[in-house]
Amino acid sequence: MSGLSHQEMLDASVHFGHLRKKWNPKMLPYIFMERKGIHIIDLNKTNEGLERAASAMKKLARAGKKILFVATKKQAKDMVAKAAEEIGMPYVTERWLGGMLTNFSTIRKSIKKKQSIKKLLEEKSTALTKKERLMLSREYDKLDRILGGVEDMSRAPSALFIVDISHEHIALAEAKRLGIITFAMVDTNSDPTQVDFAIPANDDASKSVGLITGYLVNSIKEGLAERQKEKTDDYDTHEQQGEGDSGSAEKGNRRDAARNRNLQKRRRNRTSSSSEGGEE
Template structure:
């Protein structure tokens, strides 16, 4: 398992700071340790416990060869999440969640194909022969599509799980995942509803350090799952080779 996060790591990153008590969601009560100066303090022992469960489940999903979609459209999380998802070659949405991105995936795939065909067109010589205005319109359309769909360009089927930062903000994504029985792993703050999230990670989802620490840990877990999948495939391939060799030897002996 990826290096386990310690209580002190979470404390240093401010993972324990919740929202003002008047902004809380009572459904988060089981994850709250206390109130201090009008702010709810998250129980970090619960965070560590939840993180361990989430890590185990996520690792198994990745090991089976399926994709995890990272979702974070809030400003302080966009770069962290996009960077980690790109590093792991996982799909991500950091600009805007389009309604129906998963529940109406067939339409989204059409847009992805359109983006791909525009890309091919722009590399073609015929593109240079177009009028300047036409070229400008095409490049603008490509930019628009890439901004919203660039992170899922290689996604040819629905993801096996979602990793979400701020379920309150990304409630549409969470609802779509629920409809499709896609498990949701999420950082959930004290002002959010944890219902509908399969693997709640109670944590401060506003602070840069907190988002960075949790996302980085999830990234390491996914990386481990990918490494184990590669190992499994190599072992299976080696076994096949040995079996084929045995079969050849047996056939030669039979002659």
């Protein structure tokens, strides 16, 4: 992949930062100019950060690693959830529970509780009153809303992709504490040095979030496709080796059979010669 065009990013408002008074000085290398009190992000820097992040995500996907998508802002959560589901990655788009990463065993217990409630509600033979069923349904809906995106995550992820690190500061802090790789869209009011792969971009506009996320998702798809191809190639190689081994064994059996026939023939000839010598 070769990055996004400037026109694509301009159309999605990727270049718009925050008011100058809200800026983080560490974003200076990524700011192109100031216009009417608003910082304008350098789109060349955006593409550089995007390509670097996309390449790293592709490698993670190819290696079978999980990337947790985090975006609880209203204008971002639906599209990020859809994007993560599209590639089979976990996501958090409602409330980030404290300890989601640092106390993952407790989160797993909550997920198991959710699964137990679902099973209970699906069993029509269960003697639940109407009130009990209603209460359980409400509890299930709450757990599903918060934990539904990480239900299949059996262990902490290898990386996080975050939309707005200022808003998702708890998630970022937990990831850093555990040494988990972090990717993020970083606006002019945030500190890009807090993440491993910073993508300078407008993290408030839904079009901007959608464009950047979509590009990264396509890179992950490429990594997943390469992983699948490697698996298929390995399977075909093993199959061919198996056929080769079978063919070699068959040839060996034929050689052994021919050797035995020749040996038996020589024995018969020797026996015949001995008999003729005795008659003389």
